[in-house]
Amino acid sequence: MWIDTHCHLDAGEFDTDRDAIIAHAFAAGVTGLVVPAVEVANFDAARAAARAMPGGAYALGIHPLYTPRAKDADIAALREAVAASINDPRFVGIGEIGLDFFVKDLDPERQAFFYIEQLKIARDFDLPVILHVRRSQDAILKQLRIYRPSSGIAHAFNGSHQQAEMLLSLGFKLGIGGAMTFERALQIRRLAADVPLDALVMETDAPDIAPAWLYKARNRPGELPRIAGELAKLRQIPIEQLAEATSANALSVLPRLATAMAQPCPAERLPGDALGASSASSSSADSLNPAASLAPHEDPSAH
């Protein structure tokens, strides 16, 4: 069992073949998947994408790269959406939120406003957060120490060992994905190999952060096991051990995820014999051919 803790399954890049992407991921053994929202306008799409995937879950939040077009009132809209979703078993937390000091022309004060206001919402509802941290590790940590969300994930983490340790001490796990598959990504590879196994969760960030073998192409959640295979090699541990540990880690920082993963999928959206396979081993999941059952019904206009 694999959990993709960060996948933008609602993205436009998947509009023409989302069902096939879901079927491919499920057949590859991805039985849990978290769709973080990026702005108020895509909350419904994130929710719908999560419901279309067996084991799908979603988070609600305003991404730092979307702050230029976000309005102050979006904070109130997020708070309302969270209150309305709190009994939804597929809803698991606040995200994707954070700070991006790499992308030029983003107002750091505006980003900080949205980051802090969303940390308050996470604290008020006792929800974990999914963090976007880019060249902003220290500023991220500073606010975490003040607002103390219960737990969360630092997605696509690329900081120092010391910053990683501080995040871990605050109840966070580090999201590892395609960036680690590049041999020249020395810092991420060293970190991913060195930190304790209970520090890590797996993610694809699909359609972004493609692994080395898909360089500059569209990433997809079904690549997760192969990405994890690279990490297992780096850490010199059996891949089964990595699957078990990273799944347990994800469930520990996203406490609502276990319930989300237990939700039945609407029968017409199930990729292949998903109900029967969900409790079976990955080898029987491999024998599924969900694409065959979906292909005849594929109708891109349905999305």
Ligand SMILES: [Zn+2]
């Ligand atoms: Zn993301």
